[in-house]
Structures are given as structure tokens and as C-alpha cells.
Amino acid sequence: MKKVADEIYGYSYGEPEVAASPVTLQQLEELKASVGMTGEDEQYLRLAGQVLADQTAQVVEHWRGRIIGSIPQLARHSRTPEGNAIPEYLAKSNLRFRQWILDTCNRPYDQDWINYQEEIARRHTSRKKNQVDGVRSTPYVPLRDIIAFIAVMNETIKPYLGAKGHPAAEVDRMHNAWCKSVQLQAAIWARVYMDGTATTMEW
Template structure:
């Protein structure tokens, strides 16, 4: 089954610039989060478990964002009107991010994708992909704060297919580490030389 291309999603574009983060730095960061080959294996299983639940996961996450005006503001005009097309475009890429987190190798191409995601939260590239007339950046504090809801809300979905509790816990911990690892990478443009 082939899927329609996702606008603004260019993971496999060979012209994408490399990340300024080296694979050696990625290995060190992974070690700092206790991310191991066992987590990679658990994420592969998680990818299978979550494959047909992505829209329901996004419903939960978008419900959370939509219920907090100060978060919805980052998908709204400067005057505060939510931009439906922008929310929808980001949603499609967010769904693909779930799949990529579980299934893609954490290599140089993955690092390049993380850098692009990071920049799209900053004044350098926010709104550019979708031509949105929204606020100019997402503060780093919210990327960090989102680690918890993006992790805590995932557990029921990981448990939905009847895997043993130990396997669900392994998938959940792997997801937590992967999200933390990515948010650490997304902090690079904010911290710049201090990163």
C-alpha cells in the first residue's frame, strides 16, 4: 500500500543538509539517556503495536494542546485564531514522527531529520514549511515540558495489543528514552554554542 506524500516531510531527501551533531555525539547522548540496542528492539515492537493507532494517539495529543490556549497559540495567528490548515499539516508530520521514532535507524540521516524538526520550532524556520502566519517560535521550555505528556499518554496504546506487562514496560521506557533523546537534539539551535 502506498501513501500520499506528506507535504513538508522530506526525510529521504539526499539534498538535506547534514546535522551539525556528529554520530559520535549522538552515541554519547544516547549513552547519557541509557538508550541501548534493547531499546531499539523494543521500539521496533512498539512500531508494530502503534501502527494502526496513530490517529487515536494524535487525537489525545491534539486534545491536550487544544485544551490549553497558551499551547494552541503556537498553531494560531498572532491575534490568537487557530489555523486549521497549519494544525492539519503538522498533524500529518507528527504522525509520521511517531512511526519514524520507532522504525528508523538512528543514523546520520535521522540526525539530519532531527535538526530540521528542531529548526522548525525556532524563528529560523517556524511557519516557513507551511507558509503559516503564526507566532515566530515555540519556546524551548515547552519542548522540554512535552516530554512527559508525549510519554505518559503513550502507555495505554502500547498496552492495547495484549503484550505481557514486562514487554509493555520495555516499550514504554524505550519510547521515553527516544523522546528525551530527540528533545535534547531539538535543543541544539536554542542553545547554539552552549549545546
């Protein structure tokens, strides 16, 4: 599977240390139905993966540098509680963020994929944020900001999907497939935020 770098610190996709999720393949199939994901969408995700392969650094710089960096309640999650930058933390998590773009496009959506979605979510909650990188930063990223920021990612990814000269109709299809995948992921991430509580039942 294509990676954005030979070594991605803290990236443990498919490794045994990633906890098994209680979300089943059957639930994943149902979620795919709920977002409307078809086999054709999966093909357009693969195409998006080719289109984005050499643009992940720019995309993440766009999101992290130009947008998140300018919104105080988002920017603080990469800084110390006192508001100081932690460049190594940003560099490491940016590399994982870049790999997430490719994984969204290229990985088969199977149990490993579900498990890693939950690992990604845990690393945004107080259970695991900061732990992988051994840093002192905010204890968690609120779920609301993650759900909200999806709108920004979806809007801003589109020009990158069009950057290799594909016809507008194909760019639209890549974009629709991308949006479906991210929404599917967000649905799974939400479970981790609700985990271990009475409300998980209604997840």
C-alpha cells in the first residue's frame, strides 16, 4: 500500500497493537448503504488516490497551516496549554494526516480499516491524545469541531481533485466519493467519543 513516507512516526495501521473495534463488517455495510457508497464510488476513490498522491503535503499545509492555524479554538490542539508551538508534534501528526488522505482513497474498507478509524478517533479523545507523540497539549479535540471541520476539508479538497485535468464530471464523482467516505468515518469516530457510556446504545 502506497505511503507518504517510508517511516511515519506513530502510524500503526493494521498492526496488532491497534485495538479491535466492536463495530462489525455488517454494520460497516449498513453504514455504506446509509452514505450511499457504491462500487463506482470505490473506483472514484482509487482515482482520487492517484490524483492526490503527490499533493498530500500541499493539502495538509492548506488545512493545518492556512485554516486551522488561523482559528484559535482549533490551533490550540497542536500547541502546549500555554499556547506555544510544538513543531515536532505538528510535523509528526501532519505526516499521519497526509497518510490519512491516501488511506481514505486507497485502503479496502475492512475490519483493519474500522479498527484504525477508531484508533484515529481515540487519539483525538482524552484516552490517547498526546500519548503517541509524548507531548503536552490540549487533552482532547471536541467532537463538534471534528464534525464541523469536515465541511472545510470537503470544500477545500475539490480543487486538488481537479488539479490533474480530469473532466468536471469526474472531479464531481471523485469529490462525492470522498465526501461519502469522510462522513462514514465521522460516523465511526462518533462511537469512540460515546464509548463506555449508556448512550453508546444509541450510537
